Amino acid sequence: MTDYAALLKESGLKATFQRMNILESIERQGHMSIDAIYDKVVKIHPSLSLATVYKNIILMVEQGVLVEVPITGQKAKYELVKDDHIHLVCTECGEVEDKPHDSRADALFNSMTKHENFVLSKQQINLYGVCSHCQVKVAS
Amino acid sequence: MTDYAALLKESGLKATFQRMNILESIERQGHMSIDAIYDKVVKIHPSLSLATVYKNIILMVEQGVLVEVPITGQKAKYELVKDDHIHLVCTECGEVEDKPHDSRADALFNSMTKHENFVLSKQQINLYGVCSHCQVKVAS
DNA sequence: ATAATTGCAAATTTTTTGCAGGTTC
DNA sequence: GAACCTGCAAAAAATTTGCAATTAT
Numbered sequence: 001m002t003d004y005a006a007l008l009k010e011s012g013l014k015a016t017f018q019r020m021n022i023l024e025s026i027e028r029q030g031h032m033s034i035d036a037i038y039d040k041v042v043k044i045h046p047s048l049s050l051a052t053v054y055k056n057i058i059l060m061v062e063q064g065v066l067v068e069v070p071i072t073g074q075k076a077k078y079e080l081v082k083d084d085h086i087h088l089v090c091t092e093c094g095e096v097e098d099k100p101h102d103s104r105a106d107a108l109f110n111s112m113t114k115h116e117n118f119v120l121s122k123q124q125i126n127l128y129g130v131c132s133h134c135q136v137k138v139a140s
Numbered sequence: 141m142t143d144y145a146a147l148l149k150e151s152g153l154k155a156t157f158q159r160m161n162i163l164e165s166i167e168r169q170g171h172m173s174i175d176a177i178y179d180k181v182v183k184i185h186p187s188l189s190l191a192t193v194y195k196n197i198i199l200m201v202e203q204g205v206l207v208e209v210p211i212t213g214q215k216a217k218y219e220l221v222k223d224d225h226i227h228l229v230c231t232e233c234g235e236v237e238d239k240p241h242d243s244r245a246d247a248l249f250n251s252m253t254k255h256e257n258f259v260l261s262k263q264q265i266n267l268y269g270v271c272s273h274c275q276v277k278v279a280s
Numbered sequence: 281a282t283a284a285t286t287g288c289a290a291a292t293t294t295t296t297t298g299c300a301g302g303t304t305c
Numbered sequence: 306g307a308a309c310c311t312g313c314a315a316a317a318a319a320t321t322t323g324c325a326a327t328t329a330t
Contacts, residue, residue, distance in 0.1 A: 014283095014285070014328080015330095016284090016285065016328075016329075019285095034320090035319095050319095051286085051320085051321080052285080052287065054319095054320065054321075056285090068212050068213065069212075070211060070216070072208050072210055072264065086252070088256065088258050090258075097256075102248060102252065105248055108244055108248075109226075112226070113228065113267055116237075116239065117272040117275075118228050118230075118267070118271055118272065119269045119275065121269045121270070122212075122267075122268040124212065124265070124267075124268065125264070126264040126265075127253055127262075127263055127264075128261055128263075129253065129260040130259045131258055132258065135257075135259060149305095154303080154308090154309060154310065156303075159310095174295090175294095187312070188311090189311070189312040189313065190295090191297085191311085191312070192310080194294095195311085196310090282329100283329090283330090284327105284330095285326105285329085286328080287325100289322100290322085290323085291320105291322070292319100292320080293318100293319080293320070294319065294320085295317080295318070295319085296317070298314095298315085298316095300311105301312090302311070303308105303310070303311085304307105304310085305307095
């Protein structure tokens, strides 16, 4: 469990109740849209404003605390910054699962982009399909 | 150069002037946002409505003519359906370049997801960095 | 004490919808 | 000619902004 107050302060942001709850929700869930974050955190903190969520997500992305995960056919989700990984996106339920990033893929992409004279800074790999949980439902 | 009229008809869509121009613009440019498509096509066809662009993009994605390419920090772009490939996204100028998809990556992702009992249907790989063209500009 | 942050309401931007008139097959 | 499509205007949804009151450091 991350120390959100420290994380925020290191990033030059004040450790407000709202921000800590946003971060905690995202970490628990893994990946959340703005709306889902609002719906979740407003239950704990009823005076929360959606505008505050927007402002904070933007700030925390700028400060490198969060990363935007854009997904085909869905609104973007946000996750805590973490080591490179792959997203398995279920096209049935919309859930996103992380998969550790294979070092072979790393080497592959590095060589591909070096060849292209492209200075690689970030990778984003989304694999879309049906998760094991939804396969059961779809079969019926 | 694709035969857009045939492509549309095969997909159960009427081959209107607007649709053909939208497809031609996208194919020329490679990847375009809704706004960019509108700005481009309205010059050829001044009565074009932005609502028509929205409706058509949605329809053509549903019918498998176009694919949405979601990109961190930008509005989504759209491309013609084509063989699997990788996107090199320049964080300076926003341009997206296609790179042929390496079969090693394919094998890798297939084995990774099989292990997870995840039925893989689509891959989406975005590599973010600075393109060779922008490296010159940034250096100055 | 100071600067940053919140929540509200309003403004703006983006996307969707309904429908009358026009177009494709 | 029938079904589909377009463009307009209006509606709805999503995001941003300004500001007075509050909170973190």
